Amino acid sequence: MVSYPDSASVERSLPIRRPPSVSSHSSRTSTVRRHRQHRSHFGGTALQTQNEFPVFTHTGDVEIVISNGRKEQRYLLHKLILTQCSGFFEAGTSDEWANAGDVSSSGPPTNGTALARIPSGPRQEKLTWRYELDWGNNEDDLPMLVQKKTQPTMFGGDAPPAQPPPARNKPAAPQSGFFRSMANFSTLHVPATAPENDPDDETFRDYDNLFRIFYNYPPALDAVNIANAYVECKSLLLLADMYDALGVIGPRVDHHLLRFQGRLWKQIAKYPPSYLKLGYMARSKAIFAEAMVHVVGQWPQGINQLRGQIAEPVIELIEDKVDEVDELKAKIEVKLFRLSLTTSRGERVSPSNNWLDWMAVSLFRQWLAENTTPPPAPILKSPRPPGSRNGESAPLPPPPAFNTGRIFRLLGQGGSSYLSHDECKRFLRLNPDHYNRDNLKRFERRIDEIKNKAKDAVKPLMRNFLELDLREGGLPYLTCTRIDQQDFPWDE
Known part of the structure; x- marks a missing residue:
């Protein structure tokens, strides 16, 4: 009996090899399938969600x-x-x-x-x-x-609001003004019929800048026009104050404004109370200190712009710094009134030993007294304005603030800035017996000597703690106020 081999065992013992073309085609097919799994059923590439x-x-x-x-x-x-x-x-x-x-x-x-x-x-x-x-x-x-309250949908998302919010009835925004540049809203949906300048653009810009800073994106603020940048930064700070986010927004505003460098210091000199409030909100030490020096030097000129509009600790700081400057001025005034000249023997000049030199000292003291003392109150009543009733006195306007900073500036400059040649000549002519060319030259030399002594006496008041370059033009008030680290009225 002839036996035949088991076909099943043969098939198991003989492996079947696939052609190379088949195996490569299979690998390519699996690769294509892996890449095609991102395709949609409609034949196009699936949209990537943001x-x-x-x-x-x-x-x-x-x-x-x-x-x-x-x-x-x-x-x-x-x-x-x-x-x-x-x-x-x-x-x-x-x-x-x-x-x-x-x-x-x-x-x-x-x-x-x-x-x-x-x-x-x-x-x-x-x-x-x-x-x-x-x-x-x-x-x-x-x-x-x-x-x-969010409203879940059957797909797990939020249902859209039942109806869009009503349009706000506001007048059309002007074509020019501070807000000429707005933020670049990447996902802003504007209807085709919307006006070019929406009156609420500033609000949209401020909120976008707020959230951009939260995510460490640079805010869209004007980097060319510092006046525009101030308005945009102030608006952003007010918004951050509403949402208790000044600690995050303030440093970015500070960084943006400090990029203007010299233009910023000039702008602060023009509007110190405004920048003092902005520097306080932004917790900017540089802007706050710069504005504080100007405010103290001009005080009480900016009191109406600050009283009730800034925190009370800031007002107290201003008043403390004003008192410090006043005390320093009082000490220096005493030194100025004690200035004198001496004779060749080392004696202090007097009417008995040198009349002409004593007249020079007297002229200096008289000039100093007139310019450092507030003018007396007017005795005569001001005329009634037209339309006022008989017997009613017209309200007097408040007197201008008396600031001796300009006088100390002149003393610090010396030279011909005060008591010039013409003033000395006019003074000597009051006494014809003493007026001649030699006496005028001697008189002017002695005036220059006492001016030099006065210049040394006022040096503490001539210190400048501003970043502003005063070589381009002096200021009519003192800038010797120093803001130390412990003076900043906010918690670190």
Whole structure:
């Protein structure tokens, strides 16, 4: 009997080799399949969802919508970043705020401003927050973010609002002015019929700059025109103050303005009270100190712009520095009035030993007394203005602030800045017996001697603690106020 080999065993013992073309085609097919898994079923490449500022689609959990009915700016940001930068968001997304309107611990919040849990699948629920900008009822109301209750949809997202917010009725913005440059909104949706300059552009710009700084992006602020930059920075600081974010926004504003360098110091010299308030809000030591030197030197000129508009510790600091300067001026005035000349024998000049030199000392002291003493109050009544009733006295305008800084500046310059040749000549002519060419020359030499002594006496008042270069032009007030580290009225 003939036996045949088992066909099944033969097939198992003989491996079947595939042609090289088949194996390479299989590898290419698997590679193509791996790359094709990102293609959509419609034959095109799938759209990549945005996951970067200002919309973090995959990781964002705080939605912020700013809309005025004509255009809308939407942000999807992170609670972690917002709470680190803003006390407003830290409080608004806290558990205490979330549970403020809860009826039961298991059910969703019932308060309109509370949080809502959005189902994001069977794995876990995603906690989200939604804020919308409330423009207020009147034009004078400040727009403010208000937390809204999120409405989950069947797909796990938030349902859009039932109707768009009504358009704000405001007059068209002017074509020129401070706000000529606005932020570059990457996701700003503007209707085709929207005007070129929306009157709310400044608000959109400020909020965009606020969130850009939160995410360490440079703010869109004017880098050419310092006047525009001041207005934009001030508006941004006011917004940051509303949301308790000055600690984050202030350094960026400080950095931006300091880039103007010399132009910034000149602008502060023109508007010191305004920049003092800005420097205080931004916690800018350089801007605050520069403006403080100007304010103290001009005081009380800027009192109306600061009283009630800045923190009381700042007013107290100004008054303390003014008192320090006044005390220093009083000490130096005593030295100036004691200045004298001596004869060739070393004796102090007097009417008995040298009449002409004593007249030079007397002229200097008279000039100093007239210029460092406030003028007397007028005795005569001012005429009644037209239209005033009989017997009613017209209110007198407040007298101009008396500032001796200009006089000390003249003493510090010396030379012909005061008691010039013509003044000396006119003085000697009052006594014809003593007026001649030789006496005039001697008289002027003695005046120069006492001027040099006065120049040395006022040196402590001539110190300059400004960054402003005074060589381009002097100031009519003193700039010797020094702001030390412990003087800054804010907590480090």
